[in-house]
Amino acid sequence: FPLKTDLNAQKQQMSNSSSITEFLLLAFADTRELQLLHFWLFLCIYLAALLGNGLIINTIACDQRLHTPMYFFLLNLSVLDLASISTTLPKSMVNS
Template identity: 70%
Template sequence: MSNSSSISHFLLLALADTRQLQLLHFCLFLGISLAALLANGLIISAVACGHHLHTPMFFFLLNLALTDLGSILTTVPKAMHNSLWDTRTIS
C-alpha cells in the first residue's frame, strides 16, 4: 500500500504580532507596490511608444520591467492580504 500525503498550505511566520504593525506593513507594501507599478508602467510605455528606443538594450529593459511587474503582481497582493486579514497560510 502506498500512503501518499500532499501538502496544500504552508504556514508563514508573522511579520508582526500587533495589529498596528500589521497595518503599517500593509501600507508599506501598498506604497512600494504602487511605486513599482508606476515606474515599470512608465518604462513599458516609453519603450513601446518611442520608436527610437527599439534597440536591444531597451528591449532588455522592457523584458525586465515586464518580469518585475509579473513578480510584483503575484507575490505582493498575497503578502498584503496576509497583513490585512491576519492570516499566515499560503497555498
C-alpha cells in the same frame, strides 16, 4: 561486508529529500497597528513598482528611437518584474 552496509546507508541518506511546493508568510506582528503599517508599506512599494515599470514600458513602446535591442531587454525585464511582484507582494499584503 561492512562496506556494503555503509554504501546502502549512504544511498538511503542521499535519496531522502523533500520538495516545498507552497509557502505561507506568517503575520509580521501581533498588534493591529503594526499589521496596518506593514500593509500600507507593502502597498506603497507595490504601487511604486507598478508606476515605475509602467512608465518604462510606456516610454519604450511610444518612442521609436528606443526600439533597439538594449531597450527590448529592458522592456522584457520590466514586464517580468511586474509579473513577479504582482504574484508575491499581494500575498505578503494579505498575510501582514
